[in-house]
Amino acid sequence: MRIVLAEDSVLLREGLIWLLGSAGMEVVAAVADADGLLRAVDEHDPDLVVTDVRMPPSHTDEGLRAALVLRRQRPGLAILVLSQYVEERYATRLLSTETSGIGYLLKDRVADVAEFLDALRRVAAGGTALDPEVVAQLLIRRHSDPLDLLTRREYEVLALIAEGRSNTGIAEALTVSEGAVGKHINNIFTKLGLSGADKDHRRVLAVLRFLKV
Amino acid sequence: MTTTGLTTPWDRIHAHWSARTWLRTSHVVTGLPIALLALAVIVGLTALSVLLVWTVVVPLIALPLLFRSVPMFTRLQRARFLAFLDVDIPRAPRRPKERNPLKLLVREARTGSFWRQLAYHLLSPLINGVGFLMVIGAWAGGLVAAEFAVQGWIISESMMIAASALAAVLLLVTGPWVAHGVTALDTIAAGALLGPSRSDLLVQRVETLQESRAEVVDAADAERRRIERDLHDGAQQRLVSLAMSLGMARATLTDVPEPARRAIAQAHEEAKQALKELRDFVRGLHPAVLDDQGLDAALSGIAARAPFPVRLRVDVPERASPTIEAIAFFVVSEALTNVSKHAGASGAEVTVQRAADRLRLVIVDDGRGGARLGGGTGLRGLAQRVGSVDGTLDVDSPQGGPTAIRVELPCE
Numbered sequence: 001m002r003i004v005l006a007e008d009s010v011l012l013r014e015g016l017i018w019l020l021g022s023a024g025m026e027v028v029a030a031v032a033d034a035d036g037l038l039r040a041v042d043e044h045d046p047d048l049v050v051t052d053v054r055m056p057p058s059h060t061d062e063g064l065r066a067a068l069v070l071r072r073q074r075p076g077l078a079i080l081v082l083s084q085y086v087e088e089r090y091a092t093r094l095l096s097t098e099t100s101g102i103g104y105l106l107k108d109r110v111a112d113v114a115e116f117l118d119a120l121r122r123v124a125a126g127g128t129a130l131d132p133e134v135v136a137q138l139l140i141r142r143h144s145d146p147l148d149l150l151t152r153r154e155y156e157v158l159a160l161i162a163e164g165r166s167n168t169g170i171a172e173a174l175t176v177s178e179g180a181v182g183k184h185i186n187n188i189f190t191k192l193g194l195s196g197a198d199k200d201h202r203r204v205l206a207v208l209r210f211l212k213v
Numbered sequence: 214m215t216t217t218g219l220t221t222p223w224d225r226i227h228a229h230w231s232a233r234t235w236l237r238t239s240h241v242v243t244g245l246p247i248a249l250l251a252l253a254v255i256v257g258l259t260a261l262s263v264l265l266v267w268t269v270v271v272p273l274i275a276l277p278l279l280f281r282s283v284p285m286f287t288r289l290q291r292a293r294f295l296a297f298l299d300v301d302i303p304r305a306p307r308r309p310k311e312r313n314p315l316k317l318l319v320r321e322a323r324t325g326s327f328w329r330q331l332a333y334h335l336l337s338p339l340i341n342g343v344g345f346l347m348v349i350g351a352w353a354g355g356l357v358a359a360e361f362a363v364q365g366w367i368i369s370e371s372m373m374i375a376a377s378a379l380a381a382v383l384l385l386v387t388g389p390w391v392a393h394g395v396t397a398l399d400t401i402a403a404g405a406l407l408g409p410s411r412s413d414l415l416v417q418r419v420e421t422l423q424e425s426r427a428e429v430v431d432a433a434d435a436e437r438r439r440i441e442r443d444l445h446d447g448a449q450q451r452l453v454s455l456a457m458s459l460g461m462a463r464a465t466l467t468d469v470p471e472p473a474r475r476a477i478a479q480a481h482e483e484a485k486q487a488l489k490e491l492r493d494f495v496r497g498l499h500p501a502v503l504d505d506q507g508l509d510a511a512l513s514g515i516a517a518r519a520p521f522p523v524r525l526r527v528d529v530p531e532r533a534s535p536t537i538e539a540i541a542f543f544v545v546s547e548a549l550t551n552v553s554k555h556a557g558a559s560g561a562e563v564t565v566q567r568a569a570d571r572l573r574l575v576i577v578d579d580g581r582g583g584a585r586l587g588g589g590t591g592l593r594g595l596a597q598r599v600g601s602v603d604g605t606l607d608v609d610s611p612q613g614g615p616t617a618i619r620v621e622l623p624c625e
Contacts, residue, residue, distance in 0.1 A: 009450035022461065059442065062506045084445055085492065087502045088517075089510040107449075108488050111456030111481065113464045136517035140525055196439050 001124055004044055004064060005030040006037040006051040007082070016050070016110070017042045023117050032056065041070055041077070048124045052107075053083040053090060064090050072095045078124045086177035088137035091130060099204055103129035103164075119164070128164040128204070135162045150191060159182040162207045229389050237392040240297035241348045244341035244399065249295065250259065251286040251334040280321045287330045287407050290337070300400055303408045306614055325410055333406035340402060344395030351391045355384035430601045434536045437499040444495050451493060456484035493518070497546050499539060507532050508541055508565060515546050516563060520553050524562040532571050533624040540602060542567065544595055544620050548576040551591050556580025556616060567624065574620040582614030592618075 003020060005027050007013040017027045027039035033056045041049060049070060052064040067079045071094075078101035081094060091104040101180035103123035109131065110116050139159065150158065153174075160170040165183070171178045185203075194202050258279040267270035294300045322326045358381035365373030409417065459481035466477065496514065503511040509527040516523035532538065545563055552558050558580030566573045586592050586608055598618055599606045610616035 009446070009454075011454045012450050012457075015454045017456060019461055022465070054445070054501060056622050060501060084449060085496055085500060085502065085514065087506065087510055087514060089502065089506045089513075107453050108456070108485065108492065110453060111460045111488070113457070114462040133514075133517060137513045140513050140516045140523060 001048060001121075002028045002044065002046045003024045003048045004028060004040045004046040006034070006040075006049070006055065006066070008032045008052060008055045009172065012107075012110075019110070019113065019116075020050075020120075025120075029156070034062040037063070037066045038069065041074070046077075048078045048080065048120070049081065050120070053081060061090060064093065067094060068097065077101065078126065079103070080120055080123045080129065082110070086131045086133040086137070088134045091134045092138070095128075095208075097206065099128050100126075102128045104134055105129060105131045108134060119135060122164055127205045127208075130163050132159070132163055135159045136194065138162070150188065154184050154188050154191070157181060158188055158206065161185070161188075161203055229386070234389040234392055235422050237389075237396045238348055238352070240293065240399070241341060241344045241392060241395050243293055243297070244337065245345040247286070247289055248334070248337035248341040251282075252338045254282050254286070255331065255334055255578045258282070269441045277318055278424055280318050280327070283327060283330050283334065286334055289595060290333070290403060290407060294400065294403060298400065300404075302403055308617060326413060329406045329410065333402060336356060336402055336406070337399075340399050344399065347391050348388070348395055351384050351388040355381050355388060358384060390518040391428070426601065434499075434539050437539070438504075441495055441499045441501070444491065444498075447499070449488070449491060449495065452484060452488045456481065456488055459484055497543075497550075500542070503538055503542055504535065508538055511538075511542050512545055512563065512565065515542075519549050519561065521558055522560045523549065524560070525561070527565045529565060529572070531567060531624075533567070533622070537572060537602060537622050537624055540575045540598055540604070541574055541620075543598060544574055544606075544618075545576060547591055547595050548618050551584070552576075552578040552580060552616075555584070556582075556614070558614075570624045572624050574618075574622070576618045576620075577615055579615050581612075583612045584610040584616050585610055595620075 001024075001079065003025055005013060005016055005020070006017060006028055007030070011031075013030050013032070020027050024188070028044040028046055031037050031040050037049070037051055049067070051067055053061055053063045055063045064081060068075055070079060075098065080103035081090070083090065085105050086104065086106045094102055094104055101123055103115070103119055105119060109119070118132075123129050136159070139155075145192055156174060157170055160173055167178050167181045171181045175176055176180070185206075188206055189202055192206055194205055234356045243616045258275045262272040262279070265275075291302050291304075294302055342588065358377045361377035362374050362381055364376055365371075459477060462477050463474075463481050466474070469477075500511050500514065508529055512525055512527060516525045533541070545565075549561060549563070552561055556578050558578035561576065561578040564573075564575045584592060586596055586606075592606075592608060595618075599622065602622060604620060604622040607619040608616070609619070
């Protein structure tokens, strides 16, 4: 997997190169600002972009804006955004383009190496990886009608789906059987009025409808 | 007048007729024509306005002229005091410029300083007139008496010499005192009537205090941002890097002895915990998303992190100033921290609304209540920060709950 990395902290950038390298991924370019990111993507045509949100010169959201530009230019490009503080506003801006191949994680998650690499692979494969904190924020803001229909357990399951986890992952996280997870998910689909043929597609729809992204 | 160094009789005599005395005399002498001119203009314009009030046009011209001439004469008098007596009479506070002459007229008529200045210009002819007669009388009388003494000497009239010489000495010695007295009286009158009044001074002081307080509040806010930035660019990145390295070590070093593995695992967990604590702390300081995306986004972040469900409603169509947003964020953040620490609540509701130029925050929890502003719950700190921008904070918390904190902030 060929990766372009954008992170202004040298220490973290070098650490990430090392981490990704040791996981068998190839960091083809590592840059420190948004302009550098756009140029590096043009030059190397990577499979995945990993970028920080706050970068020079204004240290606000240039990494995110660069990600949005890249999404417009190359709809298929997988992007994982790392942020010091997760803000669902940023995540929704990112997700409003399209949800496949999008990740938005708290920087802290890098510390849990296995989970981080897992999320990264998921995004690169066209999946979604949303930080639990983002999901929590979205649920707070969209605290409205569909939620009242769901039980507490279904709510938890939906939150985990929104994070981009598989049924196995959800079963593990909640320490229940996969069958139970499947039942909860079906209930959620019913309650949200989603009856489709394609199961995976319905998962995304459920999350999107629920979060009103 | 300084008295230091006036030790010898000669010094005293010299000081008695020094330049200071002549400046005082000049002050009185110049005072009379100015005072008479001012009186003539004021009385003339007033009389014109009153007598020709039926023409409407004359008062309409004369009254604004009167309102303009009074400050002009005041400036002239102020310059006189500064030039001759070195007395600087403070100006009345400047008011914003007003183009509409009628509005200017009404405003001036309503301010006390105009009428006090007018009073001085009416009083000044009296003080300066009497003063002029006394001062000039003393000097001229002294000189005339001296002349008589010389005449008496010429015609060898000893009585005339003695009487005239005595009168001359008396008048010339008292001259400086008379000048001193008249100028002192004039200075008192001018200081009281031409300078700013007590309420003017208070208004000025309040304005200065307001300005400096706003600067302090803004400076504190800027400092918070700077600390947030420093931590973000420094300690946080290092900690992430450290936690990541430890995570790598934990994942890859599987063949090291058990104690070492445990140590690595513990260090990893500690680093992650430190990271989380630092993140929560920095976020409470001043989140970058607040500047970038406003209160709604920033508050949803703290609401999501509360250990109980928080219902959040933010209706702020137009953003408040950065300092006010920072204070509003701080209030909600601290209030929710308090709720989780003390209230034993199972849920809370945060409402933020903007109504005209006020920002209203309401934080309600279903906890046990009994929160007081005086209690050590951090509410006092909240009230202080809210008070720093003239906001109000109101706590309603009966024993047994629920607790409601209502805050109103001005948006500018």
